Amino acid sequence: MSTTSTDQAAEPTYDVRLVVNGTPHEVRLPARRLLSDALRHDLGLTGTHVGCEHGVCGACTVLLDGAPARSCLVLAVSADGAEVTTVEGLTEDDGTPQGRLGPVQQAFVDCHGLQCGFCTPGFLTTITAGLRENPDPTHDEAREMVAGNLCRCTGYQNIVKAVERAADLAGRGRPDGDDARPADGGAA
Amino acid sequence: MKPAPVAYARPTSLTEALELLAGTPDAKVLAGGQSLVPLLNMRLAAPTLLVDINRLPGLDHVMAAPDGVHVGALARHSAVLADAAARRTQPLLADALSHVAHATIRNRGTTVGSIVHADAAAEMPAVLAVLDGHVEVASVRGRRRIEARDLVVGPLQSSLEHDEIALEACFPALDARAGTAFTEISRRQGDYALCGVAAVVALDEDGAVASARCGYLAVHETPAVVDLPALVGARGPLGDDVVTAAADLALGVLDVEGDIHGTAAYRRHLVRVLTARALRTAHDDAVTRTTTRTTAPTPTTGGTA
Numbered sequence: 001m002s003t004t005s006t007d008q009a010a011e012p013t014y015d016v017r018l019v020v021n022g023t024p025h026e027v028r029l030p031a032r033r034l035l036s037d038a039l040r041h042d043l044g045l046t047g048t049h050v051g052c053e054h055g056v057c058g059a060c061t062v063l064l065d066g067a068p069a070r071s072c073l074v075l076a077v078s079a080d081g082a083e084v085t086t087v088e089g090l091t092e093d094d095g096t097p098q099g100r101l102g103p104v105q106q107a108f109v110d111c112h113g114l115q116c117g118f119c120t121p122g123f124l125t126t127i128t129a130g131l132r133e134n135p136d137p138t139h140d141e142a143r144e145m146v147a148g149n150l151c152r153c154t155g156y157q158n159i160v161k162a163v164e165r166a167a168d169l170a171g172r173g174r175p176d177g178d179d180a181r182p183a184d185g186g187a188a
Numbered sequence: 189m190k191p192a193p194v195a196y197a198r199p200t201s202l203t204e205a206l207e208l209l210a211g212t213p214d215a216k217v218l219a220g221g222q223s224l225v226p227l228l229n230m231r232l233a234a235p236t237l238l239v240d241i242n243r244l245p246g247l248d249h250v251m252a253a254p255d256g257v258h259v260g261a262l263a264r265h266s267a268v269l270a271d272a273a274a275r276r277t278q279p280l281l282a283d284a285l286s287h288v289a290h291a292t293i294r295n296r297g298t299t300v301g302s303i304v305h306a307d308a309a310a311e312m313p314a315v316l317a318v319l320d321g322h323v324e325v326a327s328v329r330g331r332r333r334i335e336a337r338d339l340v341v342g343p344l345q346s347s348l349e350h351d352e353i354a355l356e357a358c359f360p361a362l363d364a365r366a367g368t369a370f371t372e373i374s375r376r377q378g379d380y381a382l383c384g385v386a387a388v389v390a391l392d393e394d395g396a397v398a399s400a401r402c403g404y405l406a407v408h409e410t411p412a413v414v415d416l417p418a419l420v421g422a423r424g425p426l427g428d429d430v431v432t433a434a435a436d437l438a439l440g441v442l443d444v445e446g447d448i449h450g451t452a453a454y455r456r457h458l459v460r461v462l463t464a465r466a467l468r469t470a471h472d473d474a475v476t477r478t479t480t481r482t483t484a485p486t487p488t489t490g491g492t493a
Binding site: 011012014030031032034037053054055058061064067068069070072073074075077078080126130144147148 | 189190191192193194195196198218221222225226228229230238240242266289290291292293295296376377378
């Protein structure tokens with residue numbers, strides 16, 4: 001970390017190294033740059049959405065060294081050296097430039113969990129980490145997993161279904177994975 | 189909704205951090221940032237220097253000792269919540285932590301940071317207060333211990349000096365014949381509570397209540413602790429008259445204020461209901477623990493570490 005100040009009026013800036021979705025980046029930022037803004041403005045990764053900007057809505061959630069964090073409540077400079085996973089990093093490599101949707105993304109498509117799509121990136125990152133910790137959540141645990149994220153379309157039913165669907169999709173790849181539940185949760 | 193310009197330092201030793209704080213009167217300590225960064229974003233706080241303590245060594249411990257649980261300044265809520273030994277030593281800690289915001293916030297936010305942020309609506313300051321815990325702080329002038337009762341002096345105001353860093357919070361261990369409960373009402377899970385109560389009830393050797401006290405959050409301008417002698421001598425199950433007398437006692441002490449989220453009358457109602465609920469649960473917990481100890485001397489493991 002080093003500081004430069006070219007003239008009296010200039011704000012000091014700091015070298016920040018971030019590994020975002022596996023790609024190392026070095027940027028020079030003022031201390032007040034939020035991680036959400038560093039991702040969007042400085043690295044051009046606009047998949048991370050900014051809603052409330054004070055930690056309430058969850059739209060800006062990214063994985064910071066593997067754990068979900070509100071990127072609007074992290075100064076980019078304090079994340080120096082961290083590994084960040086954004087929504088752009090959730091696709092799986094299938095040899096094509098755009099990749100294949102990951103299980104949580106696919107589940108949102110299957111269950112119509114996006115609706116307007118604004119809050120979706122935060123849900124996807126939160127659920128990706130949540131299923132890593134609890135690969136086979138009960139219905140209540142699926143609800144709890146997304147309780148910190150707001151959807152102003154208020155389409156929570158389909159989002160909770162998508163959590164369960166994603167668990168099924170991811171479970172197929174595991175040796176002990178349960179048989180997949182239907183996308184509608186099996187309810188009549 | 190962007191922070192004002194600010195300088196930033198990331199010291200790697202405590203001495204360096206303390207010197208930076210001593211040299212800049214309006215510097216702020218940055219740990220988890222889950223309370224500070226919203227204030228910066230809304231420009232309710234605009235320090236000239238942020239001293240990021242995240243790289244200081246030896247401050248991320250969660251240590252369950254015979255005297256209690258010692259939580260270092262860099263221990264995240266999630267680490268404290270997941271610590272099985274801490275839960276055994278002082279179960280109120282984990283009970284209350286599960287109400288602190290959401291898992292995503294708990295991954296970054298620190299327990300000690302929440303305490304010195306001194307928000308009367310937060311869980312951890314009230315828990316530290318009801319347990320008679322304390323905080324260890326350091327400055328260039330040396331170290332000192334601040335008792336929980338002396339820690340919060342007003343809304344978002346702690347008794348730490350501007351150049352002090354809280355190094356550790358100590359939550360005393362649960363007594364052998366005691367039980368705890370934590371309960372709160374919020375509009376949505378993870379929101380700030382409209383009222384929260386942490387209760388500790390201890391029994392004497394004959395199984396009657398020896399002491400009872402409740403800590404309150406979100407109803408008073410500071411975390412409030414009320415001793416409830418009305419309960420002493422009572423035996424379970426606690427009757428309505430006993431818990432009502434206890435709630436009346438608490439309401440006599442608390443200066444319950446209303447705000448946009450709930451009127452004072454509604455909050456007084458919540459104090460009444462939650463005091464009764466917390467005392468009964470803590471009493472049951474004490475009875476269960478005492479019985480378990482008598483019949484099965486081997487303590488339960490409470491899960492894997």
